Amino acid sequence: MSKNIVIIGGGITGLSAAWELQKHAGDSLHITLLERENQWGGKISTKKLITPEGDSISIDGGPESFVTRKPEVWDLAHELGIQNKLTDPGSETSHMYVLDGGVPTPVPLSPAAFIRSPLMTTKGKLRMLAEPFIPAKRDNADESLAEFASRRLGVEAMEKFIGPILAGIYNTDPHRQSILTTSPIMREMEAEYGGLFKGALGRMRAARKQKNESKPPRFIAFEQGAQDLIDALSVQMEANGADLRLNVETVKVEPHANGYAVTLGDSEVLYADALILATPANASAQILDGVGTEVSSMLEKIRHENIGTISLVYRAEDVQMAKRIHGLMVPRREGRAIDAVTFTSLKMPTRAPQELLLLRVFFGGGKPELVEFEDDALLSKVSEELADLLGIAAEPIEMVPFRWPCSFPQADVGHLDLVDEIENLLPKGVYVAGSSYRGIGVPDCIRQGQQAADDVVNYLAL
Numbered sequence: 001m002s003k004n005i006v007i008i009g010g011g012i013t014g015l016s017a018a019w020e021l022q023k024h025a026g027d028s029l030h031i032t033l034l035e036r037e038n039q040w041g042g043k044i045s046t047k048k049l050i051t052p053e054g055d056s057i058s059i060d061g062g063p064e065s066f067v068t069r070k071p072e073v074w075d076l077a078h079e080l081g082i083q084n085k086l087t088d089p090g091s092e093t094s095h096m097y098v099l100d101g102g103v104p105t106p107v108p109l110s111p112a113a114f115i116r117s118p119l120m121t122t123k124g125k126l127r128m129l130a131e132p133f134i135p136a137k138r139d140n141a142d143e144s145l146a147e148f149a150s151r152r153l154g155v156e157a158m159e160k161f162i163g164p165i166l167a168g169i170y171n172t173d174p175h176r177q178s179i180l181t182t183s184p185i186m187r188e189m190e191a192e193y194g195g196l197f198k199g200a201l202g203r204m205r206a207a208r209k210q211k212n213e214s215k216p217p218r219f220i221a222f223e224q225g226a227q228d229l230i231d232a233l234s235v236q237m238e239a240n241g242a243d244l245r246l247n248v249e250t251v252k253v254e255p256h257a258n259g260y261a262v263t264l265g266d267s268e269v270l271y272a273d274a275l276i277l278a279t280p281a282n283a284s285a286q287i288l289d290g291v292g293t294e295v296s297s298m299l300e301k302i303r304h305e306n307i308g309t310i311s312l313v314y315r316a317e318d319v320q321m322a323k324r325i326h327g328l329m330v331p332r333r334e335g336r337a338i339d340a341v342t343f344t345s346l347k348m349p350t351r352a353p354q355e356l357l358l359l360r361v362f363f364g365g366g367k368p369e370l371v372e373f374e375d376d377a378l379l380s381k382v383s384e385e386l387a388d389l390l391g392i393a394a395e396p397i398e399m400v401p402f403r404w405p406c407s408f409p410q411a412d413v414g415h416l417d418l419v420d421e422i423e424n425l426l427p428k429g430v431y432v433a434g435s436s437y438r439g440i441g442v443p444d445c446i447r448q449g450q451q452a453a454d455d456v457v458n459y460l461a462l
Contacts, residue, residue: 009278010035011042016449046225061402070443095326124156164331181411281436306371318394
């Protein structure tokens with residue numbers, strides 16, 4: 001008799017868990033995947049626009065490129081047979097700027113640029129160059145990104161350089177952000193080589209030794225949008241017999257016999273031998289209240305903040321930039337209403353026709369209330385910021401907003417210890433996975449979904 005597995009949450013984590021179960025368990029499992037929204041993918045969402053001339057514009061609401069140092073996206077695309085849809089978006093760091101005192105300032109990424117850069121004082125630069133002589137941390141205790149960057153590179157480097165970039169990527173406060181959760185590679189370099197500069201050199205030497213080996217580019221993207229990954233997963237799983245359900249609200253989970261009863265919004269009850277919650281921790285806390293109030297309380301300790309993006313399409317001739325800027329990070333100390341800007345069509349020209357410019361603005365970190373703004377008010381505020389910071393005064397011809405209220409996890413210092421406690425409190429046969437737990441990036445979520453699937457297989461002794 002086959003076992004029933006219910007997965008709640010149809011983002012990339014839940015889809016990856018279902019794919020892994022289906023791939024390895026075959027007919028021994030009946031897999032049901034539940035998603036309350038009307039499409040799969042969670043924050044991975046691509047919208048297509050068609051211009052009057054019939055050209056296509058591809059707009060990603062959430063992640064649009066992926067690092068291959070974590071190979072999960074690359075590997076999954078090959079498993080699904082959609083590797084032909086991958087493209088190399090080039091360096092994610094070229095033409096990158098940070099707002100400093102209201103002025104977009106280039107991020108210095110070469111020794112010459114670093115020496116000439118006005119971003120830091122001479123004293124700050126000398127302190128940063130002293131990094132190889134700073135003793136390495138000898139314990140495994142967590143610390144904030146701000147503590148790590150200040151300790152190794154100096155306070156000025158943290159405030160003007162490292163902090164704004166990494167805090168911008170993770171949309172969080174560097175003074176609270178856990179280095180072990182969001183940027184463990186820096187601690188790994190410190191532990192292995194004694195510091196960041198030595199670590200960078202060591203990894204460069206290792207890479208040169210492997211230069212004849214076939215390996216993917218540093219970053220990859222899907223030429224027509226990341227939704228291609230989601231569509232391939234859902235279509236292939238349905239074709240292989242998985243029960244995938246959209247527009248389904250999960251009301252509660254309760255113990256039943258040797259498993260669990262999952263009550264849906266229409267009062268249908270599903271019975272599961274094992275359960276994977278691939279929802280944000282704040283949503284999982286409510287769902288699991290019926291099986292353990294203590295674990296629900298622990299899940300609620302993981303903070304979730306607002307986040308959103310708005311993509312704007314301009315006629316290229318209407319936006320004349322004095323500098324070639326691919327991305328602008330906006331530190332919270334600047335007190336602006338937006339968090340970052342990326343010029344998508346400059347980084348990935350296939351996303352829009354040449355005569356158009358596609359850019360994307362991130363918001364919700366510095367000013368969480370923007371996520372609650374109506375479209376017109378949001379566009380007005382964002383346009384005001386773009387005009388002030390980048391001189392873009394033109395009216396966009398299209399706008400596409402995405403909003404995710406209270407659903408962007410914040411990994412505070414000690415986060416992994418909290419996750420350990422949560423996992424220890426979970427009832428047998430219940431697993432949690434996703435961006436709220438052991439890494440926020442898409443590769444991290446895929447890995448966690450796969451691990452949850454492996455845990456289910458081991459639990460059921462399949």
